[in-house]
Amino acid sequence: MELNDFQAQIAKYDLFRPSGKIDMAMLDKVLGLTGEAGEVADKFKKLIRDNSCEMTAADRTAIAKELGDVFWYLATLARYLDIPLEEVAGRVFEKLDGRTARGTIAGSGDER
Numbered sequence: 001m002e003l004n005d006f007q008a009q010i011a012k013y014d015l016f017r018p019s020g021k022i023d024m025a026m027l028d029k030v031l032g033l034t035g036e037a038g039e040v041a042d043k044f045k046k047l048i049r050d051n052s053c054e055m056t057a058a059d060r061t062a063i064a065k066e067l068g069d070v071f072w073y074l075a076t077l078a079r080y081l082d083i084p085l086e087e088v089a090g091r092v093f094e095k096l097d098g099r100t101a102r103g104t105i106a107g108s109g110d111e112r
């Protein structure tokens with residue numbers, strides 16, 4: 001499935017509609033994205049704390065589901081901002097290719 005098709009198809013599961021402004025619907029997506037990312041981190045925390053860093057197939061599936069939740073919020077927030085998901089993905093390569101060309105792939109800082 002193409003990313004933009006995915007982004008369009010999941011819109012039917014959104015309880016809200018984008019207004020073009022920063023509002024409760026958009027805040028729902030921002031908080032949802034961070035919340036779901038926290039759920040991914042929590043899965044790993046529990047694997048470290050309770051399972052000696054061992055991961056079962058069920059753990060992997062559970063993490064995949066949470067990554068899907070992250071992906072849903074990411075795609076939906078991008079839709080609210082009128083940013084096609086393929087543009088979001090393309091910007092990753094644009095940034096990383098630029099850092100590679102400048103020899104700044106390692107290090108820190110958003111603009112390097």
Ligand SMILES: [Mg+2]
Pocket residue numbers: 036039065066069
């Ligand atoms: Mg979740």
